[in-house]
Amino acid sequence: xxxxxxxxxxxxxxxxxxxxxxxxxxxxxxxxxxxxxxxxxxxxxxxxxxxxxxxxxxxxxxxxxxxxxxxxxxxxxxxxxxxxxxxxxxxxxxxxxxxxxxxxxxxxxxxxxxxxxxxxxxxxxxxxxxxxxxxxxxxxxxxxxxxxxxxxxxxxxxxxxxxxxxxxxxxxxxxxxxxxxxxxxxxxxxxxxxxxxxxxxxxxxxxxxxxxxxxxxxxxxxxxxxxxxxxxxxxxxxxxxxxxxxxxxxxxxxxxxxxxxxxxxxxxxxxxxxxxxxxxxxxxxxxxxxxxxxxxxxxxxxxxxxxxxxxxxxxxxxxxxxxxxxxxxxxxxxxxxxxxxxxxxxxxxxxxxxxxxxxxxxxxxxxxxxxxxxxxxxxxxxxxxxxxxxxxxxxxxxxxxxxxxxxxxxxxxxxxxxxxxxxxxxxxxxxxxxx
Numbered sequence: 001x002x003x004x005x006x007x008x009x010x011x012x013x014x015x016x017x018x019x020x021x022x023x024x025x026x027x028x029x030x031x032x033x034x035x036x037x038x039x040x041x042x043x044x045x046x047x048x049x050x051x052x053x054x055x056x057x058x059x060x061x062x063x064x065x066x067x068x069x070x071x072x073x074x075x076x077x078x079x080x081x082x083x084x085x086x087x088x089x090x091x092x093x094x095x096x097x098x099x100x101x102x103x104x105x106x107x108x109x110x111x112x113x114x115x116x117x118x119x120x121x122x123x124x125x126x127x128x129x130x131x132x133x134x135x136x137x138x139x140x141x142x143x144x145x146x147x148x149x150x151x152x153x154x155x156x157x158x159x160x161x162x163x164x165x166x167x168x169x170x171x172x173x174x175x176x177x178x179x180x181x182x183x184x185x186x187x188x189x190x191x192x193x194x195x196x197x198x199x200x201x202x203x204x205x206x207x208x209x210x211x212x213x214x215x216x217x218x219x220x221x222x223x224x225x226x227x228x229x230x231x232x233x234x235x236x237x238x239x240x241x242x243x244x245x246x247x248x249x250x251x252x253x254x255x256x257x258x259x260x261x262x263x264x265x266x267x268x269x270x271x272x273x274x275x276x277x278x279x280x281x282x283x284x285x286x287x288x289x290x291x292x293x294x295x296x297x298x299x300x301x302x303x304x305x306x307x308x309x310x311x312x313x314x315x316x317x318x319x320x321x322x323x324x325x326x327x328x329x330x331x332x333x334x335x336x337x338x339x340x341x342x343x344x345x346x347x348x349x350x351x352x353x354x355x356x357x358x359x360x361x362x363x364x365x366x367x368x369x370x371x372x373x374x375x376x377x378x379x380x381x382x383x384x385x386x387x388x389x390x391x392x393x394x395x396x397x398x399x400x401x402x403x404x405x406x407x408x409x410x411x412x413x414x415x416x417x418x419x420x421x422x423x424x425x426x427x428x429x430x431x432x433x434x435x
Contacts, residue, residue: 001187001201003160003242004042008072008255010427011248014435015204016157017081024088027100036101038152040142042159046114048106055083055104064396066113068269069296070289072255073392073423080420105145107138107156107186112285119280119289124175126284131170131183135162139189146194162186163201164241202226204246205237217247224248251431254354259296261392262322263401267315270297274308299351300325302334322393323404326386332378336370343367356385358431384430387412391426395419 002019004012020039026032041048050062063079082104089100112118121129146154161170164185171181191199212221215233225247232239239245258266270293277293280286297311298304301320305311325331335352342348344364352361358381360366368377390408393401410416412425427433 001156001158001163001190001199003163003201003203004157005160005204006255007159008075008257010074010077010253010255010423010433011250011435012204013074013078013081015246015248016155017078017085018435019155020085024085024092024100027098028092033098034153035098036151036153038103038105038145038149038154040105040107040145040154040156040158042108042157042162043106044108044111044114045106047111048104051079051082052104054079055086058083060395067258068396069259069266069273069293070257072257073261073388073395073419074255076258076395077420077423080418101152103152107142107158108134109137109141112289113276116276116280119277119286120283121285123173123284127171127173127175128180130172131176131181135184135186136189138162139186139193142186142190143193156186156190158186160203163203164188165191165201165243166241168241201243202246203237203242203244204248206248206250206252207234212247212249222249224250250435251433252359253427253431253433254350256354256356256388256392258392258396259292260299260351260355260389261396262300262320262326262389263393263397264320264322265396265398265401267297267300267320270294270300271308271311271315274311278308302330322389322397322401323386323408326382326389332382336373336378339373340367340370356388357381384426388426391419391422394422 002016004016006012023032023034023037027035041051043051047066050066054060054063060076060079067075086102089102093099110118118126118129142154142156146152162185165187167182167184167188169178169181170183170185187199187201207215209221211234212218216231217225217227226244227247228244229239229242232245237245259270273293274290277286277290281290300322301314302325303314305314338348339352346364349362349364353359387408390405393405394409397405406416409422412422412429424435427435
């Protein structure tokens, strides 16, 4: 079990892809006899069927239709990288007598949009279901699959919490009393079924440099290292809950949400999802996803409309030119005003970070003066934001938008390439990321 330590973020996805590439390298070099692997993801059968269809055909439309405006560019990159993995396996199986059997499966039993009655749940009902039902249902599904497919090994890629093996407080929003808050996560049920030693849980985290320097790991501070929990010196990591940790040293780069991509398609999907979700309000999850779409519309357009009808009418009358909006004085002024009025709010700083600003924007204590912002920071960061948006538009936008985006992207590599590679170039070029 490998921890997805930041949903939709690039480093967890690329960590998983690195594991799969290492496995395939071992298979090619006959360094392992384990040719049967099932990758189990934190999604249900409906979503994974769309992922497998994309891997087979290269057609992303059904996945986009399901996800937009939610998720991130990095999730799309992950799907593409899985497709490359699949193509490599096909190549291996053409030349090797020992065939590789690789399957991608969903560990969840449902998704909110496929079974939307859960959107109606109150916050208390939603958290109770999380505490009492979700992990046990996923465990039963995974256990049944592995018993029926005994040749397969499982690589389970789930959120870090689901890898906790002990009974803990699962009251994630503090709405339950103590007696209703404790329960087990997925790892507990799998270890109970298969045995402590046959289920290996690996959390992933980073440790500040000063703490690494004063530890027994100082000589490998610039490497990613696998450390068994019994050797972890930092109690704050709660090592008793996991079997091992990967201590990572790479630069942290956030996800880049599709809801921040300046495309007509995102505007349309925001409105479409709001229409779908509206009947389930004021459910806890319904309100969460409705607000995400509404806030996306407000940010992308600069308008403060409230009702679905108002947004429909506005879009029909005005349309939307995303790249022109990004380059506008109005957008620059709105970003400036929002930052200086709300820099003390984490959500404001986080959105700018995800838009394309560097990590310094996350500090609430190091506020630049307005002249530095206008003359130094904004001229430096705007091209990064535009380039990142061009990658997103070239992935999910309409043909005329893609044509505009490609004019921005061609100088990045001097040749047409896939959006996944453009995104890797962006991380490498602006942050020297190795992933």
